[in-house]
Amino acid sequence: MILTDTSPALIAPPGVYRPQADTLLLADALSHERLGPDREVLEIGTGTGAVALRAAATGARVTAVDVSWQAVLAARLNGFVQRRPLRVLHGDFAARTRGRRFDLVLANPPYVPSPDTRLPTRGPQRAWDAGPDGRRVIDRICDTAPELLRPGGVLLMVHSAMCGAQTTVEHLARLGLSARVTARTSVPWGPVLRSRARWLRERGLVEDGDEREELVVIRARHL
Template sequence: MSGTTVNRTGLLAPRLLVLPGVYQPQADTRLLADALAGEDLHPTTEVLDIGTGTGAVALGAARRGAQVTAVDVSRRAVATTRLNALRHHLPLTVLHGDFTTRTRGRRFDLVLANPPYVPSPHTRLPTNGPARAWDAGPDGRLVIDRICASAPALLRPGGVLLMVHSAMCGPENTLKRLAQEGLAGETTLGARVSWGPVLHSRRAWLQERGLSEAGEEQEELVVIRARAL
C-alpha cells in the first residue's frame, strides 16, 4: 500500500450528537475527512455521502460550501445527521434508504463512502442493529463491491470517488473492480489503528480465513481515490 499515514483529528465537526445505535466517528471517519480536505469544493459541487452515520464528513463538505446529499439505511443515523445539520446550521439533504435507490438518475461531482467493511461469518448483511454499520460478509466486500459497480452511474465525467476501507478487504481488488468500471483509481492515504472489540471477538475466525496473523493487534485502513474518465 502506498500513501501517507495521517493522524489529524481537526477536520471533523466538533460536538456531534450521536443517538444510541449510530456509528460514532472513529479513525476511518477521520481518514475520510482528511481525504476530503484534499479535494476542491465549490458552491456548485454536488457531493453524495454514502453511509453518512452522524453526518460528520457530510457536514465537513457542506461547511466548505458544497451541495451535499447524505444517505443511510439506518433511521437513527438519518435522524442523527439531521439533528447535527440543524445544530451546526448547515444545509444538508438527508435521505433514508439504499443509496442506489435514493439517488437513481442523479450524478455527483464527488462521492464519499465509509461503508461497512468488517469481515463477518455471516453471508448476508444484517438488517437491523448497530452491526449494520460494520458487518459486510465473509470478505468484507458486500457493500464495497456494490459501490464499485454503481460508481459509473453516480459520477459525472471527471467526478471523484473517495472510499475508505480496511486492508483486510483487499484494496487491490477494489482498484481492479473500479478499473473494470472505467475509473482510474489509486490508494492515497493510510493509517494503522488498534483492533477494536469486534475484530478481537473474531480473531480465531479471521486467522482461519487468512485475513490476519497470529498476535496481530492493528488494522490498516486505506482511502481509495478513483476518478471517472
C-alpha cells in the same frame, strides 16, 4: 478541514456509528478535494453526518444517505445544530440517488468481515458487518460508481486493507475509472475484530499476532 477533537460536537445516539479513525481518514482525504458552491456531493453511509457536514461547510450541495433511521435523524439534527444545509435520505443509496450524478462521492461503508453471509437488517452491526470477505457493500459501491459520478467526478472510499485494497482498485479500473490508494493508517483492533480474531485467522484474513488494522482510502476518478 480535518475532523479533530476541536470540531463541533456531534450528536450520536445509541446505535449510530460514532466518528472513528476511518471517519478521520476520510475527512482528511476530503480536505484535498476541490469543493465549493458549484459542487454536488453524495455521502453513502453518513452515520452522524460528520464528513457530509465537512463538505457542506464549503458551500457544496450535499446529499447524505443511510439505511439506518437513527443515523438519518442524527445527521439531520447535527446539520440543524451546525446550521449546515444537508439533505439526508433514508434507504438504499443506489435507489435513493437513481438518475443523479455527483462531482464527489464519499463512502465509509460496512467493511468488517463477518461469519454471517447475510447483511444485518437491524442493530448497530449494520454499520460494520459486510459478509465473509467484507466486500458486500464495497463491491456494490464500485459497481454503481460509474453511474453516480459526472465526467471528472471523484469517489473517495475508506475501508480495511483486509478486504483487499488492490481488489478495489482493480474492480474500479475494470469499470473505466482511474483508481489508486491515496492514504493509509494503522489502528489497534477494536472490540469487534478482537471478538472474531480466531475466525479471521482461520479465514486467512489476518496473521497470527496481528493486533492492528490498516485502513486505506481509495480515490477513483471518472475519466
